[in-house]
Amino acid sequence: MRSPLARAQGLGSAKGGAKHWRAQRVSAVALVPLTVWFLGSIIAHAGGDYAAAISWLKTPLASLAMIVLLLAVFHHTALGLQVVIEDYVHSNAKFAAVIAVRLGCFAFASAGIVATLRIASTP
Amino acid sequence: MLFGFTFAFFLHLCGGIRHLIWDTVHGFELRSIYISGWAVVAGSVVFTLAAWAVSSLLVGWNPG
Numbered sequence: 141m142r143s144p145l146a147r148a149q150g151l152g153s154a155k156g157g158a159k160h161w162r163a164q165r166v167s168a169v170a171l172v173p174l175t176v177w178f179l180g181s182i183i184a185h186a187g188g189d190y191a192a193a194i195s196w197l198k199t200p201l202a203s204l205a206m207i208v209l210l211l212a213v214f215h216h217t218a219l220g221l222q223v224v225i226e227d228y229v230h231s232n233a234k235f236a237a238v239i240a241v242r243l244g245c246f247a248f249a250s251a252g253i254v255a256t257l258r259i260a261s262t263p
Numbered sequence: 264m265l266f267g268f269t270f271a272f273f274l275h276l277c278g279g280i281r282h283l284i285w286d287t288v289h290g291f292e293l294r295s296i297y298i299s300g301w302a303v304v305a306g307s308v309v310f311t312l313a314a315w316a317v318s319s320l321l322v323g324w325n326p327g
Contacts, residue, residue, distance in 0.1 A: 165283065165286060172276065175272070175276065176276075183314060184321075186318045186322045187323075
């Protein structure tokens with residue numbers, strides 16, 4: 141004999157939901173100007189060569205915005221894909237999938253930030 | 264390929280802004296929901312074409 145509360149406990153989060161929801165919105169608002177800036181920069185440099193792209197990324201504003209964009213975009217991606225997995229994956233693979241998405245996004249963001257910093261710091 | 268990416272980007276951007284507006288408890292009348300839904304589609308088409316028009320003027324048409 142289990143109480144309704146005991147049955148519900150451990151079945152879903154009643155702890156971090158609001159935090160997740162808010163982080164998704166905050167990153168979304170940040171990404172509106174950041175992604176439009178990125179697309180605009182790509183278009184402005186369309187047809188340019190490798191050296192032109194590198195010299196653009198070396199400018200302080202571009203380096204900074206790129207790192208902020210990488211942080212926001214992969215945080216937003218992980219949060220969003222987690223919701224998709226939680227909504228549509230009903231097997232035990234759900235937990236592994238959420239962790240894999242988290243780690244993958246962390247790896248991609250790290251790789252992007254390292255690359256940006258290397259380009260920015262190379263004379 | 265890149266053209267599709269551009270459309271997907273703008274669709275996600277416009278749809279996301281629609282959700283942010285809903286988060287402020289605006290636009291929940293059935294009529295508004297239909298209008299904003301089609302506005303997202305139309306806006307995404309317009310923004311995609313505009314982005315490609317600008318880049319085509321700069322370097323020509325090359326949608327990858």
